[in-house]
Amino acid sequence: NATNDVTAFGTGVFGERKRFEAQAFDGMFRLFDETRGDGVVTFDNTTGTNLDVVSINKMFTDGSAVDAHANAQITYDYYQDTFGRNSVDDNGQILISAVHVGDNWNNASWNGRQMSYGDGDGIRFHPLAAGLDVAAHEMTHGVIQHTANLIYRNESGALNESFADIFGVMVDRDDWLIGEAIMADGTIGLRSMEDPTDLIERRTQAPYPDHWSRRYTGTLDNGGVHINSSINNKAAYLVSEGGEHFDVTVNGVGREKTEQIYYRALTLYLTRSSDFSMMREAAIQAAGDLYGSNSDAVAAVEQAYDAVGVY
Numbered sequence: 215n216a217t218n219d220v221t222a223f224g225t226g227v228f229g230e231r232k233r234f235e236a237q238a239f240d241g242m243f244r245l246f247d248e249t250r251g252d253g254v255v256t257f258d259n260t261t262g263t264n265l266d267v268v269s270i271n272k273m274f275t276d277g278s279a280v281d282a283h284a285n286a287q288i289t290y291d292y293y294q295d296t297f298g299r300n301s302v303d304d305n306g307q308i309l310i311s312a313v314h315v316g317d318n319w320n321n322a323s324w325n326g327r328q329m330s331y332g333d334g335d336g337i338r339f340h341p342l343a344a345g346l347d348v349a350a351h352e353m354t355h356g357v358i359q360h361t362a363n364l365i366y367r368n369e370s371g372a373l374n375e376s377f378a379d380i381f382g383v384m385v386d387r388d389d390w391l392i393g394e395a396i397m398a399d400g401t402i403g404l405r406s407m408e409d410p411t412d413l414i415e416r417r418t419q420a421p422y423p424d425h426w427s428r429r430y431t432g433t434l435d436n437g438g439v440h441i442n443s444s445i446n447n448k449a450a451y452l453v454s455e456g457g458e459h460f461d462v463t464v465n466g467v468g469r470e471k472t473e474q475i476y477y478r479a480l481t482l483y484l485t486r487s488s489d490f491s492m493m494r495e496a497a498i499q500a501a502g503d504l505y506g507s508n509s510d511a512v513a514a515v516e517q518a519y520d521a522v523g524v525y
């Protein structure tokens with residue numbers, strides 16, 4: 215309740231000072247923010263489940279916990295402010311983040327109920343909680359689960375992954391890269407939406423695809439959900455920023471219209487089994503609803519999907 219809400223402080227993984235809502239209880243402080251929906255809570259997986267990260271004073275020193283908590287709040291605010299959505303279920307569902315999961319785990323995930331962050335091995339990844347786009351990626355899996363609930367396999371799974379990346383870069387608004395803050399090996403990021411082929415995908419050891427003709431058709435990674443997501447990622451980038459791609463010119467309409475188009479497509483038109491072709495139609499429909507059927511936005515969507523070979 216309001217009486218326990220306090221403003222606390224902390225230092226993130228890379229030493230940045232942060233300020234955020236937390237809670238006072240029994241003379242201690244914990245990373246439980248009751249000002250957002252039914253709460254934003256962060257706990258340390260090494261001290262056992264559901265034991266909130268606590269501090270004897272208002273200064274939190276666990277970098278992963280500070281970053282995971284602050285990033286969950288930023289992502290909650292993005293969905294509330296941009297789309298009027300109250301958490302993953304649009305009903306204030308509590309946002310739970312667990313940090314220090316696994317043993318130097320090189321990953322982060324959404325398990326249907328909570329976000330989990332590994333510390334990384336310091337060779338490939340820094341602690342993954344430090345990535346705002348990572349938190350937004352994981353929370354978006356929760357949004358997807360409560361909306362189109364795209365099946366996590368083949369093309370619908372690639373769309374699931376692409377939406378997680380799209381809103382990952384929309385929350386972490388400064389670039390079109392996923393994971394740029396957490397790479398320990400000198401690469402520019404894990405995935406690039408601007409030019410997917412800039413980066414080599416780990417399982418296939420091939421560049422991420424930027425056209426449907428280059429899609430992965432094997433069975434690894436649930437049929438390439440983290441691979442073929444780059445085809446839709448490139449399309450979304452082109453809708454926003456425009457550009458010339460495989461001799462197709464796209465006139466971009468900017469991030470503000472792009473995020474609205476994709477959110478409307480995700481929440482109103484896509485279903486569990488939607489494929490890339492249905493993604494194209496859903497985005498055209500959403501753009502038409504929002505900006506008019508003869509709008510630049512509709513034209514940008516058609517051009518973008520032409521450019522990546524999806525009809």
Ligand SMILES: CC(C)[C@H](Cc1cn(Cc2ccc(C(=O)O)cc2)nn1)C(=O)N[C@@H](CCCCN)C(=O)O
Pocket residue numbers: 320321322323324338342348351352375393404416440
């Ligand atoms: C969000 C992003 C930072 C994160 C990055 C990630 C990490 N990994 C594992 C991984 C591990 C090692 C390497 C290496 O090159 O050595 C690369 C990748 N695969 N993807 C990611 O994409 N996680 C998956 C986790 C999926 C878990 C199963 N549902 C997701 O959320 O979709």
Ligand SMILES: [Zn+2]
Pocket residue numbers: 351355375378
């Ligand atoms: Zn994902």
